[in-house]
Amino acid sequence: MTSTQARHTRRAVLQAAVDADARCAGMDPDLFFRADDEPDTDWHTRRAQAIRLCTGCPMRAACEELALRNGDGELDADELVRAGLTGPELAAVRSAQAVRLAAAVDADRDTEGRQLDQLTVELVTEAGKTPDSSRNGGPRATALRAAAQTHRLRTLAAQIRQIRTARRARNGWEVAA
Numbered sequence: 443m444t445s446t447q448a449r450h451t452r453r454a455v456l457q458a459a460v461d462a463d464a465r466c467a468g469m470d471p472d473l474f475f476r477a478d479d480e481p482d483t484d485w486h487t488r489r490a491q492a493i494r495l496c497t498g499c500p501m502r503a504a505c506e507e508l509a510l511r512n513g514d515g516e517l518d519a520d521e522l523v524r525a526g527l528t529g530p531e532l533a534a535v536r537s538a539q540a541v542r543l544a545a546a547v548d549a550d551r552d553t554e555g556r557q558l559d560q561l562t563v564e565l566v567t568e569a570g571k572t573p574d575s576s577r578n579g580g581p582r583a584t585a586l587r588a589a590a591q592t593h594r595l596r597t598l599a600a601q602i603r604q605i606r607t608a609r610r611a612r613n614g615w616e617v618a619a
């Protein structure tokens with residue numbers, strides 16, 4: 443793999459690592475977010491809990507890199523914890539690494555865009571095919587070809603859904619971490 447290819451697949455590698463071993467897997471994501479109008483004392487207690495959880499997480503570095511690439515955290519809004527950092531802390535790291543992160547985010551977007559384009563073309567092409575009943579094998583072989591086509595269509599649709607879900611999760615944390 444070239445260094446360019448490695449750069450373009452970095453996000454997927456990071457996300458897979460976090461999905462596999464996140465310490466917060468299966469936990470309520472609300473633990474990491476301040477609720478609307480939550481008093482300071484309550485939030486500070488939960489924030490400390492979340493930071494403690496992250497401190498022992500083996501995926502902390504990957505989680506931080508994803509959070510930075512996602513643009514999580516704002517300098518003037520103490521309302522989340524990710525990878526053991528508060529929103530203002532994440533924003534400060536993002537500013538300090540702005541040039542590197544801009545290149546990384548561009549690579550992420552290129553990769554996803556190209557994958558989605560390619561998968562969509564494959565899906566449309568596959569959907570336009572008709573299992574050929576005039577080919578050898580009779581009705582049973584035709585039925586098997588139709589079943590194989592359905593399986594390919596489902597697989598392609600699932601891959602497209604996975605990329606789109608990952609994009610949404612990046613903005614809304616629909617899955618853990």
Ligand code: SF4
Pocket residue numbers: 460464465466467495496497499500501502505506523524525526619
């Ligand atoms: S938020 Fe990130 S660092 Fe914290 S427990 Fe979850 S995966 Fe680990």
